[in-house]
Amino acid sequence: MVLLEVAKHLELEDTQFGSRRERGCHDACAVLYEFLKANSGFCTALLSMDVEGGFDRIDMDLMADFLVARGCPIMFVSWIRHWAGQRRIRFSFNSGLSRMCHLSKGIPQGSLFRPFCSVYMWQIYFDRGFDIHLSLGRLLSVTWMTVELWWLANLH
């Protein structure tokens, strides 16, 4: 319900596929193919980036700044910050529970906000209007990334 309310104020672009309803891997491949077909004759490269444990360490102050920058109402930003904060978890393994552990960063794996944040954060990072160098620098300070670059000379 909160997501439905927040989504009224934000827009996701058509090139965002991950963690969205009715937007699967095949749709992404089709768009990629169309893009390559339209740009045939140019050298082509594919950049693959994997953020390790990125959402376990999301700094909610940073996330709130991004949401405000995109025009999200302050009320919702404040609510999401409180929602993600003061988390307590117990680990369940080997037929038993561990002691309670308190967290101040990250979004729980299993929360509906998590895929939403992943889509939205990447959109912000690579949005043309945003300072890409600054945002990537801040991102790299809180996560580790695996980057792969593929030359796709004859993909199409």
Added chain:
Amino acid sequence: MFINLCIINVGASRGNRALVLDVFSYVDVVFVVDPPMDVHGDAIDGDVGDFVFVSSILGCDVHVFIRRSLLALFELVRLDKYGLVLGMFSGGVFRLIGGVYLRPKMLVADIQVALAAYKDCHIVVGDMNARHDRWGYVADVGGHNAQGTAVSRMLANMDFMVPSVATHDGVSVIDLCAFRWQPKRYRLSHRAGLPHAAQIIKNVVDTDRLLLAKPAYTKAKWDILQSDLEAIDPAAPDIWQQACTIVDSIPRKSHGRDRCRWWNDDLERMRDDTRRLRRISIKDPHRRQDYILARKVYRESVIQARYDNLMTLLATAKDPDIFRYVHSLDMSRTLPAMDNGRTWCHSREDISDLVAAQLDPVPGSPWTADYSDIWPSVEPHIDAAMAMSPGNTATSYEGMSYPFLRFWFRKSRASFIGCIEQAIRHGNKDWHQADVVLIRKAAKPRYDVVKGWHMIHLLPVMAKVTE
């Protein structure tokens, strides 16, 4: 069904063991006393035919072999260096049969320790090297040896009876069978041509009662549940606590409790299908072949599951503490000792600290709710949110499920919305808590490091609907 147990001393000979397993073709379980072992005390592989070797700790003086097709009927209860205890259902009661080997000239204190471990057994068999005229020892001088006196006292204290039949060269009873539960038949066989006679015990073995029992749960009384939910005041400040109290009162399926480790949902489904086919076949004889086939597949699956479980557990540990490990093992969901880069973490606290370190934990602080009180009503979105809720998922610590939420929503919409609006506007401390389960990542080279495991947060389902 009737099964035959055989107990025989093979004098640490591999050939004698193979001979026994070959000669006693009608026997289903063989306790091999003084078995062949290598210099390290480990069992020696050999030709065991259709039998499965199910006991394995270093230096154990009794090995047990069970016919492969009957493995599901027995339970290996415990092992120590003197022997082992095998469990089985007979006449609806779980019976324990202990196999023990007391080497000659043992200290009395050691004998007492060894036999005390079998005080809960219904039958104790084995070679005790105990000579006593109470059970028919014929000697020139005296009527017993020191070991015989000690064993006699222990068995008398534990209220065991001992049949007096010669088992060694026709003059001495050193391979004792003491019982407090009369077997169907007890006899000796000298067919193996060994100095020791083979003791043969015939008895009835039943299928595990847990497999035959009805599911140990009762259905929820939905009419009472509905009246409880309708009684919640939508304006009350503690709607969530009231709902949790109602959830706690719902009877639960005892899934996993009292079940053996190899029992799983697939077997449960197969059992139910087989029973359904049986009912159908009674009404429609043309379906009888279907039922027979399903029953055969089900039985084979049970045997295979139990066999795989035993093999996996026993193959991983050859240690006197094997049963400590067995209790902590649970296949792919089990975390092994974890490598933190410098040393190994074995205890639950160390492993949980290591996993938690990946999430940058902080010291606990008092709960503060600083939510906005001007949040718009959730009424316009509630129907869409409930329609999009999944069929069912694992519950978190609070035990609330999606079906329960939908029931609550249908029967008491006002209190349901009131609970959500309270949490949105004032916060709910319980919704910030989660249980985290660890699941293996696919195709990782190492699972003894934290990065080989997914951390899945099981959040309260009502919090997810609210999100």
